[in-house]
Amino acid sequence: MRKLIAGNWKMNGLVSSQAEIEALKGLTGSATCDIVVCPPFTLIDRAVERARDSNLAIGAQDCHARQSGAHTGDVSAEMLANIGARYVILGHSERRVSHGEDDGIILAKAVAAHRAGLVAIVCVGETRHERDEGRAIEVVGGQLRESVPEGATSANLVIAYEPVWAIGTGLVPTNEQIEEVHAAIRQMLKERLGNDGQSVKILYGGSVKVSNAEAIFGLRNVDGALVGGASLKASEFAGIISAAI
Template identity: 75%
Template sequence: MRKLIAGNWKMNGLASSLAEIEALKGLTGKAACDIVVCPPFTLIENAAKRSKDSTVIVGAQDCHPEASGARTGDISAGMLVDAGARFVILGHSERRASHNETDAIVASKAVAAHKAGLTTIICIGETRDERDDGKAIDVVGGQLRGSMPASAASSNMAIAYEPVWAIGTGLVPTIEEIEEVHSSIRQMLEERLGDDGRLVRILYGGSVKASNAAAIFRAANVDGALVGGASLKAAEFAEIISAAA
């Protein structure tokens, strides 16, 4: 399965940051994996122009369930497509926590994204307390079932397992822990989607960096990564991409 490496810039990046996309194009060339960069909304259109005719695909970090309307400050999936995005991250733990996004909200956003033609990266993951209490598999399973819409298929969706306690902390689960969760996710995808569930890419996210990427990519059922801070600089992101070859 061709790996997917996605960079989530979060609330980082100004116009000058687009130079990193130019640099990434030069560093990755004809990469052996799919590369997605998800900058803030303000940079999507120009990022799409900069990445044209390259292996770098531009995505977004969120969308609203509605196609249009009186939703001050929100952005629709159709607007993202119009700006040049082809992917969208949904249900990131930071949005689940600070914007009170439920599984149902994430699923409704995914429906809108699929209707607009976007590929969704749906994020799921447990907190430290939930892992310590032995609830990681149950929590992840509940989020997956609740966040995945009826429109989901391997052609329009990837799943990103991001343990909340590993995001931005430098902490990373053991390879055995990653494999346990990814295997469970794979089983649930197959139960829901049948044979197509075997083709859905399952990404790992949470303190992924050049020094640990290769080991993570060798783990069973790890089909790529959702990368945070390490995706902001082309040189480091390119090393992670190289590790996926």
């Protein structure tokens, strides 16, 4: 399956950071994988312009479930599609924790993303405590069941497995642990979405770096990565992308 490498800039980036998009274009012109950059809302418009006529797609880091209305400070999926975003990250653990988002909210947002024609990158993953209790697959399975819309397809859904304890910590599960969870996600997607579940991309996220990318991308059910810190510098992100080619 063609790999997908997505960069989540989180709450980083000023107007001057457009230079990273420009540099990334230059460094990844011959890449044979799909590449997505998800800057903060404030830079999406500019990033779309910068990425025009390149193999980079631009995404957002969240959206509201409603199309419009009295929701101060929020941005709808339709607004994102309207300015040229093609992807939206949903259910990132930083939003689950700091904004109290539960699976029901994430499901509603994924439905909204699909309504607007966006690809939803739905994040799932267990905490350290849940892993230590041997419940990683059970937790991820519950999140998938409750937050993936009925009728989602490989054209509008990507799953990102991000163990919470691996995000921004430098800790990474063993290759066996990653493969075990990805294989379980693959099976659940097939059960839920039928044959098309086989083609939904499953990304790994959590402390992906140039030094570990190749080994992670070599795992059977890993179809790419959702990269945080290492996506902020074009040269570093391009190094990860080249490991996926």
